[in-house]
Amino acid sequence: MKSVLFVTDAWYPQINGVVRTLEYTARELERRGVRVEFMTPKGFRTIPCPTYPEIRLSLTTRRRVRQVLRDFGCEHVHIATEGPLGLLAASVCNRDRLPFTTSYHTRFPEYVAARLPIPTTPFYAWFRRFHNSGSGCMVATSLLEESLHKRKFKNLMRWARGVDTDLFTPHEGSVFPVELPRPIFLNVGRVAVEKNIKAFLDLELPGSKVVVGDGPQLASLKKAYPDVLFTGAMNGENLARHYSGADVFVFPSRTDTFGLVLLEALACGTPVAAYPVMGPVDVIGKSDGGVLSGDLKEAALQAIKISRKTCRQVALEQSWSKCTDQFLANIQAADGVHSAAKSRKAA
Structure with a gap:
């Protein structure tokens, strides 16, 4: 493979699992001599997404997208999102008989259902048509693969996730205020209703709670939970130091398909407490890096006892290099x- 074009509606300044996955995969591909190009909202006029203003929806046409695809001239197109760019790119690829794959990163139907009384079935029908139109749909975990298979998604391929263990590594000392009582229970991610952060904040735990991230629910949660430290969004070494300074990483989400933050916390030596659902089951599984339980409070209290060296070792087994091997084999x-x-149709 000499060249790959990633089409994504999720891109900077957003900081999420989709963006990080594409960024690290592109880096690994380039190290192997593969030319990587991106089609993102930055190349188009955009409007803010309702309820998600930091997400930009591209305003463009099939003709414009076709021209961009031709200009890049890549051997393979990988479509990472089901937004305007992803839908138009898939349409162009199908009409022009260009090879492309997709990936299922976000359980969007569940995200909508968390906000509005709308059934998930129509959304899954739409997503199924989109993803089945390509030659393969990549998923991060076995549970997600099983779930989509039951919904008649075809040509499912496994594409795992990794962690940058050079950036996310244990740091000495603490970035938290000295007066912040221990133990410190940390959550990192988008502050939005689908992340179920309120379930974490409502837990009766000793010590302190810290939330790192930004999102539409931030203002209301800050007002409702004045004793919680909300730091806003972070990245890079500063984020790694917050992971390292915490005693337990609490992940209350029930809708994530994976949860890169789980691996980032483990890489920094911080044990995980989470529900036994898609994402945590695949990341933590039967390892000794965390505790999964329907009782999140009990999981958090038990996780404190886990060795930080053990957590780090679990993360070291996950590399972006292995993930990129999977990606290349898939395409x-x-x-x-x-x-x-194509040959069958020609015959």
Whole structure:
């Protein structure tokens, strides 16, 4: 494979799992001599997404997207999101018989259901048509693969996630105020209703709670929980130091497909407490890096006892290099499927 074009509606200044996954995968691909290009909202006029103003929706046409695809001239197109750019790119690829794959990063139907009394079935029907139109749909975990298979998604491929263990590494000392009582229970991520952060904040735990992140629910939660330290969004070494300074990372989400923050916390030596649901089950599994329980309070209290060296070791087994190997194998297999289907139609 000599060149790959990533099409994504999620891009900077957003900081989320989709953006980080594409960023690290692109870095690994370039190290192997693969030319990587991106089609993102930065190349188009945009409007803010309702309820998610930091997410920009691209205003463009199929003709413009087709021209961009031709200008880049990449061998393979990978579509990471189901937004305007992703939908138009898939349409162009199908009409022009170009090989492409997709990836299922976000359980968007559940996100909508968390906000509005709307059934998930129509959204899944729409997503199924979109993802089945390509030659392969990549998923991060076995539980997600099983869930989508039951909903008749086809050509599912595993594409795991990794962690930058050079950036996310244990740091000495604490970035938290001295007067902040221990133990410190930390959550990192988007502060939004689908992340179920309120379940964490409502736990009766000793010590202190800290939330790192930004999002539409931040203002209301800060007002409702004045004893919680809300730091806002962070990245880089500063974020790693916050992971390192905490005693337990609490992950209350029930809707994430993976949860890169779980690996980042483990890489910094911080044990995880989470529900036994998609994401935590695949990341923590039967390892000794965390505690999964339907009783999140009990999980958090038990996780304190876990060795930080053990957590670090769990994270060291996950690398972006291995993930990129999977990605390359997937697109090569998908291109083979595309070529075979094209030959059958020609015959």
